[in-house]
Amino acid sequence: MFYDVIVVGGGPAGATFARLAGKFARVLLIDGAPLRFGDKGKPCGGLLAPDAQKVLRKSGLSVPEDVLTEPQIDFVKTIDCKSGIIRNYERTYINVSRERFDRWLISLCDEVVTVACGICVNIEKQGDAFYIEYRNGKGEVAAATCRYLVGADGAASVVRRFAFPGAKPRMYTSIQQWFRNKDSAPLYSCIFDESITDCCSWSISKGRYTVFGGAYPMDMPMERFENQKKVLRRFGYILEDPVRTECCLVLRPRAEKDFFLGEDGVFLIGEAAGFVSPSSLEGISYAIKSGEALANALACKAPHKSYRLLTAKIRARLMLKTLKCPFMYYPPLRRFVMKSGIMSAKKDENN
Numbered sequence: 001m002f003y004d005v006i007v008v009g010g011g012p013a014g015a016t017f018a019r020l021a022g023k024f025a026r027v028l029l030i031d032g033a034p035l036r037f038g039d040k041g042k043p044c045g046g047l048l049a050p051d052a053q054k055v056l057r058k059s060g061l062s063v064p065e066d067v068l069t070e071p072q073i074d075f076v077k078t079i080d081c082k083s084g085i086i087r088n089y090e091r092t093y094i095n096v097s098r099e100r101f102d103r104w105l106i107s108l109c110d111e112v113v114t115v116a117c118g119i120c121v122n123i124e125k126q127g128d129a130f131y132i133e134y135r136n137g138k139g140e141v142a143a144a145t146c147r148y149l150v151g152a153d154g155a156a157s158v159v160r161r162f163a164f165p166g167a168k169p170r171m172y173t174s175i176q177q178w179f180r181n182k183d184s185a186p187l188y189s190c191i192f193d194e195s196i197t198d199c200c201s202w203s204i205s206k207g208r209y210t211v212f213g214g215a216y217p218m219d220m221p222m223e224r225f226e227n228q229k230k231v232l233r234r235f236g237y238i239l240e241d242p243v244r245t246e247c248c249l250v251l252r253p254r255a256e257k258d259f260f261l262g263e264d265g266v267f268l269i270g271e272a273a274g275f276v277s278p279s280s281l282e283g284i285s286y287a288i289k290s291g292e293a294l295a296n297a298l299a300c301k302a303p304h305k306s307y308r309l310l311t312a313k314i315r316a317r318l319m320l321k322t323l324k325c326p327f328m329y330y331p332p333l334r335r336f337v338m339k340s341g342i343m344s345a346k347k348d349e350n351n
Ligand SMILES: Cc1cc2nc3c(=O)[nH]c(=O)nc-3n(C[C@H](O)[C@H](O)[C@H](O)COP(=O)(O)OP(=O)(O)OC[C@H]3O[C@@H](n4cnc5c(N)ncnc54)[C@H](O)[C@@H]3O)c2cc1C
Pocket: 008, 009, 010, 011, 012, 013, 014, 030, 031, 032, 033, 034, 036, 042, 043, 044, 045, 046, 047, 048, 049, 052, 118, 119, 120, 121, 152, 153, 154, 155, 157, 158, 174, 175, 176, 213, 248, 249, 250, 269, 270, 271, 272, 275, 276, 281, 282, 283, 284, 285, 287
């Protein structure tokens, strides 16, 4: 079967792009999420930051109630493990079930797009077209060809590896565990401990569960994760008897070279392109924005050039976030900021 566009990956980036591009092009969306994650969804905190809320509002989309999960979150508790400083910062997040959120976004493209559940296992360039093979849940391999190939397949993108085989974006291993709530207060905490990771860990209340996770350097991530849990006992976190453990890669760009927009008929969007905040690892807003940008670019005469132009703001914003990183990740500076109480909320605790 020949399509104008094949999209690999049905997360926020792929689903957004497909919904919009499906209005003017024949689009096949291949998504492996049900096969890779079952009914659990992609490992994610499932928090829609103010940027993501804004981009959804701008697109005229409001998150359905059955996608939300309790509690809604209006501050971030920030812990610097070494100094013991704790601060709360006001920030409003919409707490969602990531699996239901993705399913909802895909449902919005049902009418204009062919959606296939499968994992892309082979990509070949054949003249001006791309030949794609994907394996479905029964292990059968199907094939399709297209004029444009869109990689919306997240941090470990096969499309990025096909288009840029030598690329080595900065990556971390992200691990999350789910724990049954034991009367704990609703919470989103962000945890800094430079002896464990030069990124961060977090805990998020999610319905009857608390999710604890973090992003760790690629060497010995599980040991780091376990050590972080031990350190957190000092702060009252009892993280025992997980009901689920999940793991995936997460990108953390630090320069323009860490963005991969695509070339020669291949386009990358969302995290596959490197669009994720290096300071907070928030990526849903950038996934949606880049999906929209590519749909607009494909309707133009020079789509690669247009896509570059239309993502200039996203890239600039992410580069600005790298300037914020030292205030969060350079320990002396972070402690100085936290000690000073700048921008922190009144409900601060210090110990
Ligand atoms: C642990 C963790 C917590 C996070 N928490 C948050 C948060 O709270 N808020 C936030 O804004 N961001 C968060 N992020 C970042 C956010 O998850 C990503 O930036 C965002 O999901 C990127 O969206 P995407 O559509 O580009 O890719 P993804 O959401 O990764 O979607 C990619 C899709 O492609 C599919 N896929 C992959 N390979 C193939 C293949 N070969 N064939 C077919 N399909 C394939 C996957 O199954 C998936 O459905 C978190 C990241 C991690 C790792």
